[in-house]
Amino acid sequence: MTSRIDNKRCIKMYEQMLTIRHFEEKAIELFEHNLIRGNIHPCIGQEAVSVGVCTPLRRDDYMVNTHRGHGNCIAKGADLKLMMAELFGKSTGYCKGKGGSMHIADFQGGNLGANGIVGGGLPIAVGAGISIQNRETDQVAVCFFGDGATNQGTFHESLNLAALWKLPVIFVCENNLYGLSTPVRESISVVKISDRAMAYGIPGVSLDGNDIIAVYTAMKEAGERARAGEGPTLLDCITYRFYGHFTGDPGKGITYRSKEEMNQWLERCPIKRFRERLIKEKRITEKTEKTMEADVKASIEAAVKFAKESPLPLPEEALQDLFH
Amino acid sequence: MPEITFVESLRMTLKEEMERDPSLMLIGEDIGRYGGIFGVTKGLLEEFGPHRVRSTPISESAIIGSALGAAMTGIRTVAELMYIDFTPVAMDQIVNQTAKMSYMSGGKAKVPMVIRTQEGGGRGNAAQHSQCLEALFLHIPGLKIVMPSNPYDARGLLKTAIRDDNPVMFIEHKLLYATKGSIPDGEYLIPFGQADIKRKGKDVTIVAISYMVTVALKAAARLAEEGIEAEVIDLRTLVPLDFDAILQSVRNTNRVVIVHEGCRTGGIGAEIAAQIQEEAFDYLDAPVARVGALNVPIPYSEPLENAVIPDEDDIVRAAKKVLYRG
Structure with a gap:
């Protein structure tokens, strides 16, 4: 399957997955050292969804993100320095320190921001789809949300409206099997989240979200469909968050997930799987991979240095940016 | 110009602003063929087409959220919520999304969006169609709030609201819709913050x-x-x-x-x-x-x-x- 994707693109995808993984690990470490406030919702384990979905996107395509959104920001082309500075609450950050981890927005890169409200972003993505349709461009809007969001009213309203008006929106469910501690089997009335697409008369696909090629392929098809004016698609990418809900989750979610289950999913690590594939297909070697990993780590260290050295906002800046 | 009603004043203003800004979009329930429950948007669908006058299903959250998404990506939008009593249905989209978007993004997001709605009692519409909820929105930083009292002001204030680059709650009163007032020929805008x-x-x-x-x-x-x-x-x-x-x-x-x-x-x-x-x-x-x-x-x-x-x-x-x- 990978043979259909050119070498350069495959390597870039792998590098982005590594970047997300190391960025998140660094962010957790910094949080533990009290350098980052609030909380972090790490997306470690879900890298294949972020990168698989964003790779076929153009820079001018829109993305609406979730609280567990660092990976999606990176995959959509965010600058690590500006991201890290935002996590540090510095005035050089993407949102001048006003948004933090859950609200990174990069309008130049099509990133319309992340949401602290589960399901809050779906109608916004629909609006971006309307905007594309009215401006008659061939952009698309991607909407990320978790399995929990599919039980919100906004899910129904948004999919219905997008289907009704054939909007160029791709609804991507990062189905990591839990809404905080509540498993999907206790919260969702259908077997597969993609079954819900039927209610709106749109295509819905459930797929292995830890297989980046599967995600990429499905997304490419959904994107082409959207660009051709054929309307929205629902992608249910089944994956797993290795670190639990957030940095405050005891034992990475051990209070509601068995050790056995967690270990099984570690075996299905999307990065490990992609790496084995790339090595088998001789697209990377252990040596080139080592160099890549070192480069990734260096870029993250540079981001941390930039964030540390950046100025904190002045108290009077608290009153700015409310209105234009 | 002869005297016109509050509704006619709003309709004329929307029409003029849609002519002025070819991307301006209206979105809301029954605003198309039906012309809006109070007749404010009558004739606009026929004139501007279904992409610019988007009559929606009964989905208040999607109306506000999609207006926000469109406004953030370059489409100036006037969303209509039929009754202010329905704003609580869309409260997350108004309070957590629309009002906070500019601030939360460090001023990156620009939200040129108006939420037109109407409030008030006096007609026996009972508890869920008669409230006056402006104070709820006054409590939320990030929303401008306009409350016109006559047809002349409605026109001047609505023009200012539409051209504003921030979210504006434009709250009308159902008992004012039939009231008449004279409006001068030619354009005028009434600035916000001027009693x-x-x-x-x-x-x-x-x-x-x-x-x-x-x-x-x-x-x-x-x-x-x-x-x-x-x-x-x-x-x-x-x-x-x-x-x-x-x-x-x-x-x-x-x-x-x-x-x-x-x-x-x-x-x-x-x-x-x-x-x-x-x-x-x-x-x-x-x-x-x-x-x-x-x-x-x-x-x-x-x-x-x-x-x-x-x-x-x-x-x-x-x-x-x-x-x-x-």
């Missing part, structure tokens, strides 16, 4: 909004018969608030009555009264009075509704109270 002194007076200041401006003016006429000269201020916008106009008047009259149709408890009068005592305490010759609805949902039956919603008598009584007369 209108509807009647000059030296004895007591009456601060009012929306339909209550009409009621306050009637009350002021009655007070005049008794030799009391009330100054009536129409705030026109709550955010931004023309507090200077209030302050100036209070310094002259030394007595204030604040009138609104929403509940007195936690109403806009509470905020304005607090600001007056902070800024003009030494000028006051009596405690600031508030006239607002009683603290219950709006009941259906006429005598009950009349008992709950403030009227001329309540305003006259409050004015006399702060003057220590009667």
Whole structure:
């Protein structure tokens, strides 16, 4: 399957997955050292969804993100320095320190921001789809949300409206099997989240979200469909968050997930799987991979240095940016 | 120009602004062929087509959220929520999304968006179609709030609202829709934060909004018969608030009555009264009075509704109270 994707693109995808993984690990470490406030919702384990979905996107395509959104920001082309500075609450950050981890927005890169409200972003993505349709461009809007969001009213309203008006929106469910501690089997009335697409008369696909090629392929098809004016698609990418809900989750979610289950999913690590594939297909070697990993780590260290050295906002800046 | 109704004024303004800005979009329930439940958008679908006049399913959250998404990506949008009573259905999209988008993104997001809605009782529409909820939105930083009291202001303020690059709650009153007023030929805009002194007076200041401006003016006429000269201020916008106009008047009259149709408890009068005592305490010759609805949902039956919603008598009584007369 990978043979259909050119070498350069495959390597870039792998590098982005590594970047997300190391960025998140660094962010957790910094949080533990009290350098980052609030909380972090790490997306470690879900890298294949972020990168698989964003790779076929153009820079001018829109993305609406979730609280567990660092990976999606990176995959959509965010600058690590500006991201890290935002996590540090510095005035050089993407949102001048006003948004933090859950609200990174990069309008130049099509990133319309992340949401602290589960399901809050779906109608916004629909609006971006309307905007594309009215401006008659061939952009698309991607909407990320978790399995929990599919039980919100906004899910129904948004999919219905997008289907009704054939909007160029791709609804991507990062189905990591839990809404905080509540498993999907206790919260969702259908077997597969993609079954819900039927209610709106749109295509819905459930797929292995830890297989980046599967995600990429499905997304490419959904994107082409959207660009051709054929309307929205629902992608249910089944994956797993290795670190639990957030940095405050005891034992990475051990209070509601068995050790056995967690270990099984570690075996299905999307990065490990992609790496084995790339090595088998001789697209990377252990040596080139080592160099890549070192480069990734260096870029993250540079981001941390930039964030540390950046100025904190002045108290009077608290009153700015409310209105234009 | 002959006199036109409040509804006609709104319709003319929307049409003109849609002609002026070829991307301006309207979105809301029944705003297409049906022309809106109050007829405000009549004829606009036929003129501007279904992409610019988007009649939606009954999905208030999606209406507001999609208006926001469109506004953030270059489509100036006027969303219509049929009744202000339906805003709580879309409260997350208004409060957590729309109002916060600019601030939360460090000013990166620009949200040129108007939420048109209407409020108020007096027609027996009962508890879920009669509320006045402007105070809810006053409490949320990031929303501008406009409350026109007549057809002339509706036009000038709606133009300003549409051209503003921030989210604006444009709150109309159902009892004003059929009222008539004369409108000059040619374009005019009314800037936000500029109150209108509807009647000059030296004895007591009456601060009012929306339909209550009409009621306050009637009350002021009655007070005049008794030799009391009330100054009536129409705030026109709550955010931004023309507090200077209030302050100036209070310094002259030394007595204030604040009138609104929403509940007195936690109403806009509470905020304005607090600001007056902070800024003009030494000028006051009596405690600031508030006239607002009683603290219950709006009941259906006429005598009950009349008992709950403030009227001329309540305003006259409050004015006399702060003057220590009667």
